[in-house]
Amino acid sequence: MSAVEDVVTEAPAVEAVPKRAMTLGTGTSVVVLLLLLVVPVFAKNFVIFQLTQLLYLGLAVLALNILTGGSGQFSLGQSAFYGIGAYITAVMMEQFNIPYFLCLPVAGVLCFGVGFLFGQPALRLSGVYLALATFALATAMPQLLKLNFLEKWTGGVQGLVVTKPDAPFGLKMSQDMWLYYFTLVVVLAIYIFSVNLLRSRSGRAFMAIRDNEIAASAMGVNVALYKTLAFGVSAGITGVAGGLSAIAVQFVAPDSFTITLAIQLFLGMVVGGVGWLPGSIIGAAFIIFVPNIAEGISKGLSGAVFGVLLFLVIYLVPHGARQVAILGQQFASRLRKN
Numbered sequence: 001m002s003a004v005e006d007v008v009t010e011a012p013a014v015e016a017v018p019k020r021a022m023t024l025g026t027g028t029s030v031v032v033l034l035l036l037l038v039v040p041v042f043a044k045n046f047v048i049f050q051l052t053q054l055l056y057l058g059l060a061v062l063a064l065n066i067l068t069g070g071s072g073q074f075s076l077g078q079s080a081f082y083g084i085g086a087y088i089t090a091v092m093m094e095q096f097n098i099p100y101f102l103c104l105p106v107a108g109v110l111c112f113g114v115g116f117l118f119g120q121p122a123l124r125l126s127g128v129y130l131a132l133a134t135f136a137l138a139t140a141m142p143q144l145l146k147l148n149f150l151e152k153w154t155g156g157v158q159g160l161v162v163t164k165p166d167a168p169f170g171l172k173m174s175q176d177m178w179l180y181y182f183t184l185v186v187v188l189a190i191y192i193f194s195v196n197l198l199r200s201r202s203g204r205a206f207m208a209i210r211d212n213e214i215a216a217s218a219m220g221v222n223v224a225l226y227k228t229l230a231f232g233v234s235a236g237i238t239g240v241a242g243g244l245s246a247i248a249v250q251f252v253a254p255d256s257f258t259i260t261l262a263i264q265l266f267l268g269m270v271v272g273g274v275g276w277l278p279g280s281i282i283g284a285a286f287i288i289f290v291p292n293i294a295e296g297i298s299k300g301l302s303g304a305v306f307g308v309l310l311f312l313v314i315y316l317v318p319h320g321a322r323q324v325a326i327l328g329q330q331f332a333s334r335l336r337k338n
């Protein structure tokens with residue numbers, strides 16, 4: 001029997017991902033959704049803006065989670081796709097007067113194409129070498145956005161101001177509140193799509209490649225296709241998140257999409273739990289609010305305080321928020337039995 005036949009015979013079939021492995025329970029999901037719907041009604045505009053920021057950054061972390069947690073590919077270049085999506089949305093809105101809700105699908109499709117194409121040469125790389133390649137992409141992107149021949153559209157170094165949309169149909173709500181609910185609908189739609197993707201045949205192929213690329217290839221999985229597809233899907237979702245950020249912040253500039261942003265997204269994925277999609281929001285909350293907490297503790301040493309807090313989180317819960325959720329579920333089960 002050949003070596004390939006041995007692999008085919010001994011390698012277990014890839015099981016469908018259990019529902020709890022990637023989503024919250026039905027009751028918890030309903031409670032979280034109700035909170036997301038109700039809280040903005042009683043909040044100030046600045047708090048609503050922060051919640052909107054939480055949603056679109058959580059979406060970007062989710063996109064990275066699909067790539068790394070789903071297919072096992074490490075990327076430090078998500079800020080590049082985020083910036084591309086933001087600029088596509090901003091340029092279409094301000095230079096071509098295209099409605100914002102039409103700009104986001106275009107940003108997603110174009111970023112999918114860029115990610116898919118970038119995934120082609122990246123097929124030869126894995127692990128730290130792939131991370132370095134994507135790091136190079138993130139480092140180069142701000143400089144590419146400053147090129148002279150793009151300046152008439154992008155605004156060059158000075159960036160581009162984006163007009164925040166008003167609520168449609170004469171709805172009596174502020175711009176921030178309308179944009180929050182619009183972002184919530186987009187994020188929920190993509191979240192449902194992502195869950196179904198990871199449960200599908202393609203998602204099982206992603207995870208087979210993540211667990212053992214050689215065994216996946218021996219079982220008939222087209223490794224090259226699915227690895228590039230994972231890159232494309234992740235880039236597309238990240239592009240939509242970037243477009244939402246451009247609308248919410250009302251401004252895009254090359255220096256807003258540096259490697260620092262890519263590291264923040266990677267950090268959010270780790271804190272939220274690699275491979276656990278609901279943890280993306282928790283990871284986004286960490287990268288938004290914990291630096292502010294650190295600055296409140298010590299303005300002069302905010303970076304050091306943030307580092308200590310991050311170290312404590314990684315040391316105490318190395319698997320991120322997913323580990324906390326599992327421990328909470330086990331504790332609740334014990335209470336029910338007693």
